[in-house]
Amino acid sequence: MAAVHYELIRQCPHTGARAGILHTPHGQVETPVYMPVGTQAVVKAMTSREMAEIGAQIVLANTYHLHLRPGEDLIEKAGGLHGFMAWDKPILTDSGGFQVFSLARLRKMTEEGVRFRNHLDGSELFIGPEEAMAIQQKLGADIIMAFDVCSPWPCEEKDAKRDMERTHRWAARCKKAHSRPDQALFGIVQGGFSKELRIESARTLRDMDFSGYGIGGLSVGEPKDIMYEMLDALMPEMPADKPRYLMGVGTPDCLLEGVARGVDMFDCVLATRIARNGTVLTGEGRLVVRNATYREDFRPLEEGCDCETCQHYTRAYIRHLLKAGEITGARLCSIHNLRYLARLMAGAREAILNDRFPAYLNDFYSRFDMRGAFNRSEETA
RNA sequence: GUGGGUGUAGUUCAGUGGUUAGAGCGCCAGAUUGUGGCUCUGGAAGUCGUGGGUUCAACUCCCAUCACCCACC
Numbered sequence: 001m002a003a004v005h006y007e008l009i010r011q012c013p014h015t016g017a018r019a020g021i022l023h024t025p026h027g028q029v030e031t032p033v034y035m036p037v038g039t040q041a042v043v044k045a046m047t048s049r050e051m052a053e054i055g056a057q058i059v060l061a062n063t064y065h066l067h068l069r070p071g072e073d074l075i076e077k078a079g080g081l082h083g084f085m086a087w088d089k090p091i092l093t094d095s096g097g098f099q100v101f102s103l104a105r106l107r108k109m110t111e112e113g114v115r116f117r118n119h120l121d122g123s124e125l126f127i128g129p130e131e132a133m134a135i136q137q138k139l140g141a142d143i144i145m146a147f148d149v150c151s152p153w154p155c156e157e158k159d160a161k162r163d164m165e166r167t168h169r170w171a172a173r174c175k176k177a178h179s180r181p182d183q184a185l186f187g188i189v190q191g192g193f194s195k196e197l198r199i200e201s202a203r204t205l206r207d208m209d210f211s212g213y214g215i216g217g218l219s220v221g222e223p224k225d226i227m228y229e230m231l232d233a234l235m236p237e238m239p240a241d242k243p244r245y246l247m248g249v250g251t252p253d254c255l256l257e258g259v260a261r262g263v264d265m266f267d268c269v270l271a272t273r274i275a276r277n278g279t280v281l282t283g284e285g286r287l288v289v290r291n292a293t294y295r296e297d298f299r300p301l302e303e304g305c306d307c308e309t310c311q312h313y314t315r316a317y318i319r320h321l322l323k324a325g326e327i328t329g330a331r332l333c334s335i336h337n338l339r340y341l342a343r344l345m346a347g348a349r350e351a352i353l354n355d356r357f358p359a360y361l362n363d364f365y366s367r368f369d370m371r372g373a374f375n376r377s378e379e380t381a
Numbered sequence: 382g383u384g385g386g387u388g389u390a391g392u393u394c395a396g397u398g399g400u401u402a403g404a405g406c407g408c409c410a411g412a413u414u415g416u417g418g419c420u421c422u423g424g425a426a427g428u429c430g431u432g433g434g435u436u437c438a439a440c441u442c443c444c445a446u447c448a449c450c451c452a453c454c
Contacts, residue, residue: 039416060415098415119417145415188415219414247415254414269416276419277412292409323408325419374414 004143004184004211006031006243006264012357016235016262019352022058022243024090024142025182026082029057031243031264032348034255034341035092036272039065041075041085044272045331046338048087054307054335055342058089058142060267063135064096064127068118072138080140092267093141095132095174097188097216098248101150109149111166129173137180145214146174148188153222160192164201167216171208184211186245192217193226195233202237212243215263219248227254231261238262251374252281252344256361259348271341275333278322281340285369287315289333294319307339 007021022029036043036051039062043051051059061081066072078084081091100107100114108115113128127135132147147170149163167190178185187210191197205213215234218227231246238244245265246258255266271281278290282302287294289301300310301318309318309332321329344364351360 035415037416044416045419062416065416092415094415099417101415103417148415150415214415216415221414245415250414266415268414269418270414273413273416273418273420277421279413288410290410322419327419330419 002184002211003180003182004243006212006241008240010353010355012260012352013355014358015260015361017259017348017352017357018262018264019349020243020264022090022264024058024184026088026090026142029090029265030346030349032255032259032345032352033057033265034271034345035060035265035267036338036341037267037269038085039269040069041066041081043334043338044276045327045334046272048085050308050335051087051338052089054338055346056089056338059087059091061085061091061093061139061141062096062099063093063132063139064099064116066093066139067096067127067135068120068125072135076138076140080138082140090143091141092143093136093139093145094247094267095136095145095147096127097132097145097148098150100127101152101220111169113147129170130177133174133177133185137178137183140180141183143184143186143212144178146171146185146187146210148190148214148216150217150220151190151192153193153220155192157192157194157197160190160194160197163192163217164190164197168201168204168208171205171210175208175210186210186212186214186243188214188216188247189234190217191230191234193222193230195230198230198234199237202234206237206239210242212245212265213238214245214247216247218246219250219254219268224254224257228257228261231258231263235262252341252364252368253370253374255341255344256348256364259345259352260357260361271337272334275337276330278319278329278333280333281337283364283367285371286374289315289319290322291319301333301336302340305336305339306343307336309333309336309339 004024010019020031022031035058036056037060041061075084115126117124129147136144148167151160151163171187187205189201191201243264246263249266250268279286279288280301294315297315302310318332351357
């Protein structure tokens with residue numbers, strides 16, 4: 001049996017939403033799931049014990065960043081990422097493909113791979129599909145990602161096609177270089193913002209038979225409507241017996257819209273990033289606890305939340321910590337946001353299992369104030 | 382008491398005759414979607430201690446005065 005396999009438990013009769021279990025060498029993951037991002041082998045400001053308490057089932061780490069520092073050889077000596085991080089639940093490593101995209105000014109890309117001038121000391125390094133696989137196999141995550149080419153928004157169709165085709169060739173090279181049987185390799189769908197390309201990419205990768213499929217190149221600046229259109233087009237082409245992972249999403253509404261279209265896994269830095277800058281997520285919308293209006297607000301961040309932060313601390317106190325630049329302010333907000341997303345996804349799963357996912361989605365929108373928050377579609381519309 | 386110094390945004394300071402007096406920090410707000418982010422962007426905020434005077438023109442020069450600081454009696 002493969003290192004990772006997906007077990008479909010229940011399909012929503014009205015939407016594409018599905019509840020399942022991802023079986024991995026380090027235990028099960030109940031899907032749909034939000035995966036906190038721990039780029040540098042840590043979810044910023046959090047310990048692995050706290051992550052477990054928050055209810056995180058699986059965390060991410062990043063190939064590019066860990067290759068630079070401290071290096072995969074050291075992590076391998078430490079017993080792989082699980083030993084190094086003291087986290088015995090599942091881990092997924094991103095391949096570094098996105099860093100090629102986000103650090104584009106520093107790159108030189110050829111068919112072989114990508115030459116970077118790294119951001120730490122400026123020295124040159126090269127990562128191609130084989131290097132990305134070799135690094136990830138030493139890091140030892142349960143799930144590793146193919147090295148892909150992420151097209152930007154906006155993007156000419158011919159450029160998106162070129163990136164997609166290279167992604168497919170690189171996916172084949174990744175598959176060939178992948179040798180550890182206890183790690184699952186996921187391919188990544190690209191295709192820019194063309195439905196035809198997205199469908200072609202999904203079919204091509206499906207035929208290559210990966211253990212799961214990432215959907216890359218979305219949430220890179222495009223309006224939400226366009227992201228949803230792409231998902232609507234490509235999701236029917238995704239194999240039902242494999243997990244589907246929408247990379248880099250996101251906001252609470254995008255997560256649920258993704259679930260509704262059959263996505264099983266998500267990751268996003270948003271929750272922890274905005275937490276460090278004083279914004280938290282609640283069922284009623286965003287709350288910028290850093291703002292002066294909460295100076296004397298002695299309520300918890302969110303009434304009824306079961307997170308450690310909301311159990312013990314007030315908005316006024318957290319605001320004070322944030323304003324004073326105290327690290328604990330960022331920690332308390334991160335704990336809350338991670339717990340919020342864990343609850344959101346657990347609630348979605350529960351709703352799917354009970355055949356009431358559409359009502360769950362409606363209830364979310366009726367409570368969550370979308371005004372001015374994460375509303376990217378308004379900018380371009 | 383004598384001599385000297387300093388008074389400019391909430392704060393620390395820049396600005397020595399010429400557009401609408403600036404900066405850092407603070408304050409207020411916005412941004413943040415496979416993390417180069419305790420980051421980035423924007424905004425509000427000053428009767429230039431006070432009162433006179435010189436000058437076409439004064440934060441800037443002169444006089445007085447008040448406050449604070451230093452030194453010496």
